[in-house]
Amino acid sequence: MANVKDTASHLGETLWDVIVVGGGNAALCAAITAAEAGARVLILEGAPKAYRGGNSRHTRNFRCMHRGPLSVLTGSYEEDEYFHDLMLVTKGKTDEGLARFAIRSSEECLPWMEAHGVRFQPSLSGTLSLSRTNAFFLGGGKALVNAYYNTATDLGVTIVYEAQVKHVHLEGDRFTHVEVSVAGAPQQSIRGRSVVLSSGGFQSDIEWLTRAWGPAAANFLIRGTPYNRGVVLRDMLDQDCESVGDPTQCHAVAIDGRAPKFDGGIVTRLDCVPFSIVVNRDGDRFYNEGEDVWPKRYAIWGRLVAAQPGQEGFSIIDSKSIDLFMPSVFPPVKADTVEELGVKLGLDGAKLKQTVETFNAACRPGEFRPMELDGVATEGLTPAKTNWARPIDKPPYYGYQLRPGVTFTYLGLKVSQDARVHTLRGPLANVWAAGEIMAGSILGQGYLAGFGMTIGTVFGRIAGREAASRVS
Amino acid sequence: MSLNLATLDTASLAEEARRQIEICNACRYCEGFCSVFPAMTRQKSFADGDLTHLANLCHNCRGCYYSCQYTEPHEFDLNLPAALAEVRQDSWERFVGPAPVARTFQQNGMVLMLSMVAGIGVLFWLIASLRPTSGEGFYAFLSHNAMVALFAPAFLLPLAAVAVGLVRYWREVGAGRLAIRHVVGACAQVANMRNLGGGQGQGCNFEVEDRYSNARRYFHQAVMYGFLLCFAATSVATILHYVFGWQAPYGLLTPPKLLGVPGGILLVVGTIGLAWLKTKADKKLGAVRAWGGEMAFIALLGFVAASGLALYAATGSHLVSPMLAVHLGAVLTFFLLLPYTKMVHGFFRLAALLAEETKKKTA
Ligand SMILES: Cc1cc2nc3c(=O)[nH]c(=O)nc-3n(C[C@H](O)[C@H](O)[C@H](O)COP(=O)(O)OP(=O)(O)OC[C@H]3O[C@@H](n4cnc5c(N)ncnc54)[C@H](O)[C@@H]3O)c2cc1C
Ligand code: SF4
């Protein structure tokens, strides 16, 4: 793209009011807010236009507090319940002040989003349980991202794609310029009065991931964009910025093993586990598949599979269960006998047969109720299956290979309530952070569906407002 | 697209659409845009007939392309509007045969335009050789009986071909028994072109890419209502002629003209608008091979309307005879080729909505 480089060569001539690093939800909310406050804004998006929008383009909804029916949201979802839900998943690893602030602010986000082009739709089929708490984007996250890019363009924001920020230059406690390479061209300096960092986590830097997690991480699949490599995060940490969140951890779920290495997104998820038995590549079961309803358990299966040899698992069901979960993106492997299924999956067929038979023998009669904890459990089996334990005996049999799919990493920049970035020596004068790059402050562990976009929207808007206000 | 859809046969087109639909069915982010997605989520696997049905429910608004996170260069290579457009196009060509004839006119705008010229030529010749000795208005140039002898079969035979196609369609998609409520439900959706509204009235993603616009919906409404008004004008005139013995020419304040003149104007405005939008939209999100044929069809329809208005304006002048030949020639072409042009989409679209109503209720 010659014209990308063309426009890029003039960028250094301007002293920008606000430079926004990244081009996802948090970046766009910041850029739009700053532009509306009258600032001259530059967005540096590392990805090419076709892949703009980072992980935000893969999202489907955001979690929103509301005291009564609001837009597509039914009933009410008040601060305390929202906070309670957050405490459950993070096991208390959250900054209560910041979390409550984000929750309270989410209510005014929804009308703001609508006013800036985002459209909502009632919760998607198969996700009724979220219709009260989560507002779904019409067309998903990419439609949201498109709407924001259009709004930003109309506001006169300058947008540069393929703009990889390599370094954020600080002098003392002040930001002066960024070093950026546009479309592979040599690095250039672009000066700004303030900067908003919204370049996501580091999960796409597999090397970093393996240093943090261990060699097994080389086999992980990355559910989102390949462009979130944590370059800016690393650069800021190297400049003594305060960090937050466990540097060794990432949020991982079990996804279809055939998914692409990057960017497989939502469709690679598999919801069959509770109705299946899951074995490792040796053909052995390793965890209670029926511990709880799937929305409460899917996040632990990433870790469980990651701990198995080769970082793979195999979910085995029979034809009784094939229609009980959302369709998978790739058709399951199918066979008329368990043994044959095992062979097709690359397992020892006889061993799989034996595991299934042992499991079947431990099943007890009971009323199978797929939508709730039905207590239909195995007896005398280790590990037990404590719900939905029906014998796997009705051909054809189906199998899916599972692998860990990383959603995001927890390590981030510590910020205060005004989204300001801090170093060990104190706050920086003109550097703000929003979105996944600072989410560790609130989501120290676990994940609450739809909260990532809430954090990005709330703190993106604050960062944009604060950054613009330092200029005038 | 990595696959060259234009060169594929029915089975491969269905296969590609199936691949994409299965991805969508695991995603469902686009559920709110149109009738295709709710219909899709009823199933987990898709027979060829299901794909034909989904394809005919799609009206190429492109919302699901611009909001898809899996479009090229992503390896999933989603382009659902194009995949469905190809299956849809192919289905019309299969259902309303003979297929080679259908394919020729559907794909080839030049052939369509030449046919129009030929049609006009035929009318000049007819008028020159069959000129009646008496008669008023148009009938001074071509007798009423000659017109009926020419246009009744030219109208009814093509409609019969379309009817056969619709029956084949109905069978292939496995639609249920039709009831009054299904008809009411489908017609309500056609009346305001609900599905061109993008689900929330924000419109399509047609000529301004990822921005929404209602331009296509409004121009298309102008065409549809313009066409219906013109059709009503002709029907009313037929009734006046046969039942009341009131013969053309009709003055401006008579029912045929009160219907026909606004209808003609709407058609002209609508077709110019649609053609203009088509030049701005991305060809690759439709059936690429049919683009020329579609454009020529819009031109033909617009020309029919414009020449009709011109003919009316020429009343009493020496231009009536040539204008009559031009207009009737275009009309003749329009009717004769109706089964093999984009015009069939109207019939199939209504049939798809009806079929969907029957499926919805029985599901
Ligand atoms: C499959 C999937 C589904 C999800 N679904 C949901 C959901 O439904 N709801 C929800 O709330 N959350 C969801 N999440 C989490 C959500 O995606 C994130 O919390 C959110 O998108 C973070 O927004 P962000 O703007 O901080 O980061 P991103 O949207 O990831 O944006 C980061 C941006 O920074 C750019 N960038 C990175 N490095 C550089 C650099 N060096 N220079 C310049 N630019 C750079 C990237 O190109 C990208 O544009 C999902 C995540 C995944 C992977
Ligand atoms: S077009 Fe893309 S975003 Fe829309 S439902 Fe299909 S896969 Fe999902």
Ligand code: SF4
């Ligand atoms: S192009 Fe429009 S009508 Fe067709 S499937 Fe996509 S969203 Fe539906």
